[in-house]
Amino acid sequence: LPGFSQQTNANPPRLVVGIVVDQMRFDYLYKYQDHYGDGGFKRLVREGFNYKNTHFDYVPTVTAAGHASIYTGTTPEVHGIVGNSWYDRASKKGVSNVGDSKVKIVGSVVENPYGRSPQNLLSSTITDQLRAGSNFRSKVISVSLKDRGAILPGGRTANGAYWHDWESSPGYFVSSSYYMEKLPSWVQDFNKRELTDSYLSQTWNTLLPISEYDESAPDDNPHERLLRGKDSPTFPYDLEAMRKLYNGETTFYQVLWGTPFGNTIVKDFALEALKNEGLGKDIYTDMLCVSFSTPDVVGHTFGPQSVEVQDIYLRLDRDIENLLSTLDQEVGKNNYMVFLTSDHGAMPVVSYLHANKMQAGLAVIPKFKQDLSFYLNQRYGAFEWIAEFGYEQIYLDRKLIAEKKLSLPDVQQAVADFMQQQPGVRFALTAHNLQDNNFDEGIPALVHNGFHPARSGDVMLVYEPGFTATSDFRTPVSEVQGTGHGSGYAYDTHVPMLWFGKGIRKGETSRKVHPSDIAPTLSMMLNLQMPSGASGEPLSELLDK
Ligand code: ZN
Numbered sequence: 001l002p003g004f005s006q007q008t009n010a011n012p013p014r015l016v017v018g019i020v021v022d023q024m025r026f027d028y029l030y031k032y033q034d035h036y037g038d039g040g041f042k043r044l045v046r047e048g049f050n051y052k053n054t055h056f057d058y059v060p061t062v063t064a065a066g067h068a069s070i071y072t073g074t075t076p077e078v079h080g081i082v083g084n085s086w087y088d089r090a091s092k093k094g095v096s097n098v099g100d101s102k103v104k105i106v107g108s109v110v111e112n113p114y115g116r117s118p119q120n121l122l123s124s125t126i127t128d129q130l131r132a133g134s135n136f137r138s139k140v141i142s143v144s145l146k147d148r149g150a151i152l153p154g155g156r157t158a159n160g161a162y163w164h165d166w167e168s169s170p171g172y173f174v175s176s177s178y179y180m181e182k183l184p185s186w187v188q189d190f191n192k193r194e195l196t197d198s199y200l201s202q203t204w205n206t207l208l209p210i211s212e213y214d215e216s217a218p219d220d221n222p223h224e225r226l227l228r229g230k231d232s233p234t235f236p237y238d239l240e241a242m243r244k245l246y247n248g249e250t251t252f253y254q255v256l257w258g259t260p261f262g263n264t265i266v267k268d269f270a271l272e273a274l275k276n277e278g279l280g281k282d283i284y285t286d287m288l289c290v291s292f293s294t295p296d297v298v299g300h301t302f303g304p305q306s307v308e309v310q311d312i313y314l315r316l317d318r319d320i321e322n323l324l325s326t327l328d329q330e331v332g333k334n335n336y337m338v339f340l341t342s343d344h345g346a347m348p349v350v351s352y353l354h355a356n357k358m359q360a361g362l363a364v365i366p367k368f369k370q371d372l373s374f375y376l377n378q379r380y381g382a383f384e385w386i387a388e389f390g391y392e393q394i395y396l397d398r399k400l401i402a403e404k405k406l407s408l409p410d411v412q413q414a415v416a417d418f419m420q421q422q423p424g425v426r427f428a429l430t431a432h433n434l435q436d437n438n439f440d441e442g443i444p445a446l447v448h449n450g451f452h453p454a455r456s457g458d459v460m461l462v463y464e465p466g467f468t469a470t471s472d473f474r475t476p477v478s479e480v481q482g483t484g485h486g487s488g489y490a491y492d493t494h495v496p497m498l499w500f501g502k503g504i505r506k507g508e509t510s511r512k513v514h515p516s517d518i519a520p521t522l523s524m525m526l527n528l529q530m531p532s533g534a535s536g537e538p539l540s541e542l543l544d545k
């Protein structure tokens, strides 16, 4: 059908590479640019299309919700991944986003009872659409250090999702019986190289002389957490010395995640997948999903002001350069396309904000819980009304409320009214209110987009900008070390979105877009039915002729 193919993408890329950099703030693209090489981030920006005003459009901005939203093209309201974990009312237990007791880990050394699968993901992904749309001739391979960073992008139909396991192996890449009975031989061979062990016998020092890191605070500053065995948060990090402190505990293998070698091993694995799975070698477009988890771990520990975070990005830049140049050789310069984004940003360390006269505060969860219990006991009688008090949501004991013949919306509203008066609380929205109303704008819209009635709480909490929730009663704002993410504020929502390669024109825009626009855009480029829950908009700058 020559006439037909002229107006559509007659010649789609042979390979789409999706890169998620866990906890990459938008500003990291620019803040460190003087020290980036020419072939990594700068190449993507220089030759590709840069969406400078990309924001997540829901809360909570956490890893599982982020990866699910990027690949399903919708928000937790629809895909159901409302957090890294949530409270299950039926079992009265926490549920992990990719937890699945019906399946087993494949490739672990010791028996591990905790299986993983995408069973909780309620919408199809762009990777599912690619698989089904090609009658399963397109291949999808997904890799990350984190289980959720691999499983959620791969969707329910990936050929393989692989993650780095430190609970039941010495840092091997494993998968799930959901996908396969045993690891492919190339993955077994990769594991036999014992790369985790050899990376962990090295010392992490700065890539460049430390005097050149003048975009960051001094290496020794009070806002950073200390690693085991260190009395200051400073370079060098002698990993072999740290090993001795772990006395053979397998948790030592997770130390890799907090070093630049965590990114390198994921890149190494992705390149092995590329070669051994023959990705991009035939007319059926394949997809390789790569999620770099290390920037998140290092960001939590040291904060965005740190030399450690800067060094991680300078080295990741070199890993991305290596990834792109290998794609040039293996797949061919004009045969592949890349998008790069993040699953959320990060808040500056609250003590850093405080020390620099910016708005900063703590929402102390145990204190809130105590005060709310006292209030509910006075109002409704002395019972355990609160089933679970999370950082951003409160689950009530609905059975008890029914037994006492109280109205659930009334109790929810009483809780919300009480919480609304607590210091640092900006909004407290009830489940009843969220189900009955459509919020189109502002913070309530973000809460609405992140709310799923069966999985979310009875009252959703939003704190003031610069506030962070903590379970720690004692540490004052001025002494907090390390940071996090999860809010609907720009430090957490504003992330990079870069497109590069086949069919992508050069350019940039400040139009506000969302990571959930990525999957609908790929649907247009690859002429695929959109993922089942898709609510994002195709990016017209990349598509319209
Ligand atoms: Zn993350």
Ligand code: ZN
Pocket: 023, 063, 296, 297, 300, 484, 485
């Ligand atoms: Zn994180």
